Amino acid sequence: MSDKSASNAMWGGRFAAGPDAIMEAINASIGFDRRLARQDIDGSRAHAAMLAAQGIISDKDAAAIREGLLTVLSEIEAGTFDFSTALEDIHMNVEARLRDLIGEAAGRLHTARSRNDQVAVDFRLWVRDQCDAAEAGLVALQKALLGQAEQGADWVMPGFTHLQTAQPVTWGHHMMAYVEMFGRDRSRFADARARMNESPLGAAALAGTPFPIDREATARALGFDRPMANSLDAVSARDFALEFLSAASICAMHLSRLAEELVIWSSAQFRFVAMSDRWSTGSSIMPQKRNPDAAELLRAKIGRIFGANVALMTVMKGLPLAYSKDMQEDKEQVFDAADTLMLALAAMTGMVGDMAAQPDNLRAAASAGFSTATDLADWLVREAGLPFRDAHHATGALVAEAERRGCDLPDLPLEAMQAVNPAITGDVYSVLGVDNSVASRLSYGGTAPDQVRAQIARWRADLG
Numbered sequence: 001m002s003d004k005s006a007s008n009a010m011w012g013g014r015f016a017a018g019p020d021a022i023m024e025a026i027n028a029s030i031g032f033d034r035r036l037a038r039q040d041i042d043g044s045r046a047h048a049a050m051l052a053a054q055g056i057i058s059d060k061d062a063a064a065i066r067e068g069l070l071t072v073l074s075e076i077e078a079g080t081f082d083f084s085t086a087l088e089d090i091h092m093n094v095e096a097r098l099r100d101l102i103g104e105a106a107g108r109l110h111t112a113r114s115r116n117d118q119v120a121v122d123f124r125l126w127v128r129d130q131c132d133a134a135e136a137g138l139v140a141l142q143k144a145l146l147g148q149a150e151q152g153a154d155w156v157m158p159g160f161t162h163l164q165t166a167q168p169v170t171w172g173h174h175m176m177a178y179v180e181m182f183g184r185d186r187s188r189f190a191d192a193r194a195r196m197n198e199s200p201l202g203a204a205a206l207a208g209t210p211f212p213i214d215r216e217a218t219a220r221a222l223g224f225d226r227p228m229a230n231s232l233d234a235v236s237a238r239d240f241a242l243e244f245l246s247a248a249s250i251c252a253m254h255l256s257r258l259a260e261e262l263v264i265w266s267s268a269q270f271r272f273v274a275m276s277d278r279w280s281t282g283s284s285i286m287p288q289k290r291n292p293d294a295a296e297l298l299r300a301k302i303g304r305i306f307g308a309n310v311a312l313m314t315v316m317k318g319l320p321l322a323y324s325k326d327m328q329e330d331k332e333q334v335f336d337a338a339d340t341l342m343l344a345l346a347a348m349t350g351m352v353g354d355m356a357a358q359p360d361n362l363r364a365a366a367s368a369g370f371s372t373a374t375d376l377a378d379w380l381v382r383e384a385g386l387p388f389r390d391a392h393h394a395t396g397a398l399v400a401e402a403e404r405r406g407c408d409l410p411d412l413p414l415e416a417m418q419a420v421n422p423a424i425t426g427d428v429y430s431v432l433g434v435d436n437s438v439a440s441r442l443s444y445g446g447t448a449p450d451q452v453r454a455q456i457a458r459w460r461a462d463l464g
């Protein structure tokens, strides 16, 4: 990165001296906004073409600008571009290089435009791409979960509330719960994308421009649905970035819950899943260890995304209209959050795809902890006509009895059951097995394998 001092070539007309070195350091954004290079050049090309079509600049200048911008882009992509801190940001770096390449015509590009609408359009284009990337990453993760669900649609495992054994559920049902969550995450990104897809270009500094520009044309050229209707709003809005961060935060929260389950499930105490070697590490001192580092790191990295959301909310709160330099602080937060989200999605997709659920361990755990106590209470309601509260009480007494004997509910002798409630018959044993328990929960959205398979089929048709 070179350092051309003296007064700024882009706006230094009224300045006698260059900025203090610290001023330059706090002011420059080129260290990070160079990631907007492609979007900046796309926006400039659309703007130049429109200026020529409207007769605001000549076709000859527009052609030179177009060619020059393509050269700048290829230099940036090849890594040969010399970024300058003195030129502050990506917009002025690109324009200065364009002037080196094509001379005076470069100075006409900024007609009827300001860096305020320029950065707004660049950043919107960038965040829009990230919504698409998040969507694609989520689809891949859903497919990995769906594969797990298909494999174990009827594998019985304990379902938990308070992380205490509650009722048996199926592995497929548990996997599909996450497919639903990540489906809603996708729709949040899609909603945000649809709302952000309006063009700020042509708002100029804040008030619009006296030049006869065509904002519809530039909006269309950049894939936006329409131009933004208020120029003050166009240059000061960052809610599009905040919507991305909010959707990313909720998605990250879901990822972190799944990561936590993987950490628990892969522990020696649970052994519900064996994580692949590809996603585990060993310990340098304890030879038996297989640590689920990827899941732990994912669980922790999520904090960066929440942090970005809070940071940008804080930057934006209390800013008067229209543009303030505070808004330059939007980009690093969003870049880091987007990078973190994509890494987390990729890691989770890999872990889920490669993990091996352990059906025998799942089943053994499902049968422990009196997991079919609710089935027993339901039987008392259905077959013995007890009010549910009374059935609940009687079942509690039976659980206590089983606990005292050190056995599970299906192992309690009939006499012991009848001692608690004489209406109990041998038929009760038919509901105490875990397979019967899950198969009976056929209500829509319930854990019965038939229900789970129907949900899997619906998603399979949707995801391909």
Ligand code: ARG
Residues within 6 Å of the ligand: 029, 033, 089, 115, 116, 119, 323, 325, 327, 328, 329
């Ligand atoms: N680097 C600036 C940003 O990211 C670009 C806009 C600068 N506008 C200005 N009026 N100084 O926000």
